[in-house]
Amino acid sequence: MKAAIIGGGVIGGGWAARFLLNGWDVAVFDPDPESERKINEVLLNARRALPGLYETALPIEGKLTYHSDLAEAVADANWVQESVPERLDLKHKVFAELMEHAPDDAIIGSSTSGFKPSELNEKGARAIVAHPFNPVYLLPLIELVGDADTCTRAADILSGIGMYPLKVRKEIDAHIADRFLEAVWREALWLVKDGIATTEEIDEAIRMGFGLRWAQMGLFETYRVAGGEAGMKHFMAQFGPCLSWPWTKLMDVPEFTDELVDLIAGQSDAQSGHLSIRELERLRDDNLVSMLRALKARGDGSGAGRVIRDHEGGLWxxxxxxxxxxxxxxxxxxxxxxxxxxxxxxxxxxxxxxxxxxxxxxxxxxxxxxxxxxxxxxxxxxxxxxxxxxxxxxxxxxxxxxxxxxxxxxxxxxxxxxxxxxxxxxxxxxxxxxxxxxxxxxxxxxxxxxxxxxxxxxxxxxxx
Known part of the structure; x- marks a missing residue:
């Protein structure tokens, strides 16, 4: 099996690692002269982290090649993943070339975090949204949006490389997960702007509390448990009135001024500036591996741990x-x-x-x-x-x-x-x-x- 990765940035590099370490041959196309170095650095982290999720060896690693010609990269590909910057005109240009050179039976996925399939395909392309989460080689969630039959085929392939395909029922800007992230991001901007909390304090609130709960139960199941023996109905009755209270500014976005950008950047530098990006990535990877292994070890596996356990069952x-x-x-x-x-x-x-x-x-x-x-x-x-x-x-x-x-x-x-x-x-x-x-x-x-x-x-x- 062969995957062609179009765009070798953070997401494209993660896709390359996910396919490669699961035994696929991977061809990368990216005009950036630094792309090979960047992807090789991502691969070093992936090779160090991903095998640690499993109690058995991953398949023999596939062959990785770099190409300066898009047609050469996508030749004989079973999967083509577009991960170029979030500019619709650029994506249209890439898809036009893919329609000319990609195999007719290849699945063409886009890593877009915001555009809908109808927007991607308005000039004749046949792409689906296959939106992953960073780091792609560790996090299992992949949002699929688009043609139902193609998404079903895509889900089967992605399950085979240890991912969790989530088929989005209807087109919507930013799909599902990023709409939550955007809401939390907007509220966080207000909390910093109004002097309520620093960037570090907001991050502590997430990673020390509900972030861990969400990792293994999600939103609604967490709230169902909060309802006690009476369940979700009791929770809704108890906390429903809060929806009308002034607990959020989500409908009132702060102006994105230079002052706000400087404030956020300065606090972030103070919080994490002593670590390089690679050190931060390794810290993130180590924490994710330990957390996901712990989730896998609980009974039949909890949350993402269940996906790893199911994938591992086919690796022995x-x-x-x-x-x-x-x-x-x-x-x-x-x-x-x-x-x-x-x-x-x-x-x-x-x-x-x-x-x-x-x-x-x-x-x-x-x-x-x-x-x-x-x-x-x-x-x-x-x-x-x-x-x-x-x-x-x-x-x-x-x-x-x-x-x-x-x-x-x-x-x-x-x-x-x-x-x-x-x-x-x-x-x-x-x-x-x-x-x-x-x-x-x-x-x-x-x-x-x-x-x-x-x-x-x-x-x-x-x-x-």
Whole structure:
């Protein structure tokens, strides 16, 4: 599969990273002589951050190419994403060229945050709005507006690269999300202009409070919970009158004067000027990875965490019975490091636990089996820590079944660094099969026991 990215700025670079790291070939067209440098810098951040969302390796990275000719860039493309500046005349010019050179069956998406499809296509183009959010390679939301059939095709493709397609029912300026953002932005301008709050205080109000609530529940579900046992109706009855109170100046926008711009810029410099843009991006990425991983870990996944969990389900590689069995292949996430700057020893145990879980699933002791009241419990582990491991490093685990006999299952794990196959740690793990109701050991189900014994015999033969 190939994606052509037209415009290599912040959004175009994010699109390139999202497609590329999900195994697509990516061709970039941008006349800016600095575009290659800028996109490569975005890719460095994306390669560092995106794999940390998942407990298994992403697909093999696609091929990235840069082109000075638009026709060459879009040749054989399955997806063409326009991300040029928000000028309708410029977009019309780009779409005219795309209509001439893009494949007829390619989806043409526009990253526009404000223009409607009817405006984009008023000179004969066939684009849909595919509006992402920065950083495109981490945030899953993508607003789709336009031809229904094309949006359905687009949604299938975007789901396959870990995004959450939101089909907008009707054309409207700025779609859905940016209308909320614009409303909050306007109110924030008034709060600063009137001396009520500084830029930092407003940001603290969002990130320390409702921003976290919105991240996992959204607006209406948050308010439904606020209604207590009586639910949304009670909330509406209690807070509905506030709509007529002078709590907002949203209908009265402050004049965008040089003085207001200077005030906002000065406060922002005081708040964050000590950090470079790349440092701010990394801070943002680290926080997002940790938050999204936390959301993914909650039950069936909350909010955006559910999208990551669903995407991850299709990334696990098939396992062979042959020894050794590749049970883990992943990048070490940012939040696994400790104060020494390397992976905490407890996370080695997590990696080996994940490897054992893969063996359990392979032999039939899967979630359905566990729900029936049976499982394997680890009774003993002996971990040897051989080398340091750092955030962002790709690692894998090879596992051998050294004992499979009745209630007993013994595994030998070797954790290695992908770049040089260097041995990082080993683990000798002994598990007992248990009845989850009595909490006592018991024989496995016959088919599980047979599979475990067969693996042990095969692996013993392979080690002979």
């Amino acid at each position: 590689p098939a396992m062979s019975d042959e020894t050794p069995m590749r049970t883990v292949a992943r990048d070490v996430p940012i939040d696994w490091t400790d104060y020494n700057g390397h992976m905490n020893e407890g996370r080695y145990g997590q990696v080996f636990s994940d490897a054992a879980d893969r063996i359990m699933i392979h032999v039939g002791a899967d979630p359905e089996y566990i729900a029936s009241g049976l499982s394997y419990f680890t009774a003993e582990t002996n971990i040897k820590y051989i080398d340091e491991c750092h955030a962002g490093e790709a690692v894998y685990v090879d596992t051998t079944v050294t004992l499979g006999e009745g209630k007993k299952l013994r595994l030998w794990h070797e954790m290695k660094r992908t770049s040089d196959d260097g041995l990082l740690a080993t683990c000798d793990q002994f598990l007992l099969h248990v009845d989850l109701n009595s909490r006592k050991s018991c024989p496995p189900r016959a088919d599980v026991e047979a599979k475990v014994e067969a693996l042990a015999a095969l692996h013993a033969k392979g080690d002979a």
